[in-house]
Amino acid sequence: MTQREQRKDDHIRLALNHPESPSSFDQIHLVHRSIPSIKQTDISLHTHISSLSFEHPIYINAMTGGSKWAGEINHKLAIVSRETNIPMAVGSMHAALKNPALIPTYQVIREVNPNGIVFANIGADVPLDFAQRAIDMIQADALQIHLNAPQEVVMPEGGRDFADWLSNIEAVVRTSEVPVIIKEVGFGMSSETLAQLKAIGVKAADISGRGGTNFVYIENERRPGKDQSYLNDWGQTTPVSLMESMPFQHEMDILSSGGIRTPLDAIKSFVLGAKAAGLSRTVLNELELKGVEPTIKMIERFKAHLTDIALILGAKDMTALREVPYVLSPELESWQRQRKQRGRNL
Numbered sequence: 600m601t602q603r604e605q606r607k608d609d610h611i612r613l614a615l616n617h618p619e620s621p622s623s624f625d626q627i628h629l630v631h632r633s634i635p636s637i638k639q640t641d642i643s644l645h646t647h648i649s650s651l652s653f654e655h656p657i658y659i660n661a662m663t664g665g666s667k668w669a670g671e672i673n674h675k676l677a678i679v680s681r682e683t684n685i686p687m688a689v690g691s692m693h694a695a696l697k698n699p700a701l702i703p704t705y706q707v708i709r710e711v712n713p714n715g716i717v718f719a720n721i722g723a724d725v726p727l728d729f730a731q732r733a734i735d736m737i738q739a740d741a742l743q744i745h746l747n748a749p750q751e752v753v754m755p756e757g758g759r760d761f762a763d764w765l766s767n768i769e770a771v772v773r774t775s776e777v778p779v780i781i782k783e784v785g786f787g788m789s790s791e792t793l794a795q796l797k798a799i800g801v802k803a804a805d806i807s808g809r810g811g812t813n814f815v816y817i818e819n820e821r822r823p824g825k826d827q828s829y830l831n832d833w834g835q836t837t838p839v840s841l842m843e844s845m846p847f848q849h850e851m852d853i854l855s856s857g858g859i860r861t862p863l864d865a866i867k868s869f870v871l872g873a874k875a876a877g878l879s880r881t882v883l884n885e886l887e888l889k890g891v892e893p894t895i896k897m898i899e900r901f902k903a904h905l906t907d908i909a910l911i912l913g914a915k916d917m918t919a920l921r922e923v924p925y926v927l928s929p930e931l932e933s934w935q936r937q938r939k940q941r942g943r944n945l
């Protein structure tokens with residue numbers, strides 16, 4: 600097994616044994632209205648990301664591919680994605696781009712789900728031709744490019760050269776025929792980052808914030824002495840990242856991920872302006888601990904509960920959800936105030 604294959608298996612194993620932190624979505628309170636004035640059959644949470652149309656506003660976010668175990672997980676995730684009609688992303692495809700023997704561990708998702716919406720995934724450090732090869736490998740409907748600088752720094756074998764990330768992304772965005780989604784991996788995004796992305800023509804960003812899977816924690820577990828554990832709280836939570844994204848939401852499709860555990864977390868994301876919510880570890884845990892059928896049931900329940908909550912809120916669609924009034928915790932309000940005072944218009 601190569602170092603890269605071993606790393607993927609380490610990540611899956613550590614994600615499955617990951618401690619839970621308190622949900623940062625508890626810092627947002629939706630205002631209850633006693634007269635919702637709609638009925639359940641009025642509700643459709645259909646959504647759009649760039650040119651793609653999602654029947655349901657949730658997706659399985661990037662995780663695996665690149666080892667035997669990862670390939671088996673992708674196979675099962677693809678069944679879940681097909682049966683529940685939600686999009687899914689594969690994990691970073693660098694492994695297969697460098698070693699063709701690993702291509703089947705990604706292609707399996709297209710074989711299992713020929714008509715589903717699938718996202719390819721690469722890092723921002725790769726050459727331009729990798730992007731097209733990744734898309735072609737699984738006939739992807741969109742390409743995710745992940746940003747993971749803190750993970751690279753804490754990863755024992757991680758990279759240290761981020762100088763070309765922005766220009767690499769720009770080159771892909773200019774030439775890609777499918778929508779490009781720039782995504783974090785659990786450290787969140789700031790308005791400064793989104794301004795950089797907007798300036799190079801990015802139209803979709805997954806702010807993947809802190810509060811769920813924590814790659815500083817995971818890489819520290821792989822690191823002798825875990826000597827960078829003091830960085831465990833690095834980054835912006837998902838709600839903070841969504842607030843940071845507000846000035847960009849009319850020109851960029853914002854996706855929410857990072858610690859989405861319940862349908863209420865997803866609804867709060869939509870109220871804060873996200874067009875869809877991505878789940879990684881919540882799905883991985885169910886899949887590996889319980890199996891494919893229970894995971895399908897969990898997602899069906901998740902979708903039904905999204906509708907239940909939209910009903911209580913009197914919101915018949917994603918646009919109406921954005922109008923739902925909310926109150927921020929003192930901590931979030933303080934973040935917003937301080938960022939405004941320092942010139943960021945959140």
Ligand SMILES: Cc1cc2nc3c(=O)[nH]c(=O)nc-3n(C[C@H](O)[C@H](O)[C@H](O)COP(=O)(O)O)c2cc1C
Pocket residue numbers: 610611614660661662663689690691720743744745746782783784785807808810811812856857858859877878879880881883
């Ligand atoms: C086991 C595992 C592997 C992951 N691998 C990737 C990856 O290869 N590429 C990527 O963009 N994100 C990767 N992620 C990050 C997720 O896509 C997501 O941004 C992050 O886990 C936060 O979501 P969560 O809290 O729902 O897990 C991975 C997550 C997990 C749990």
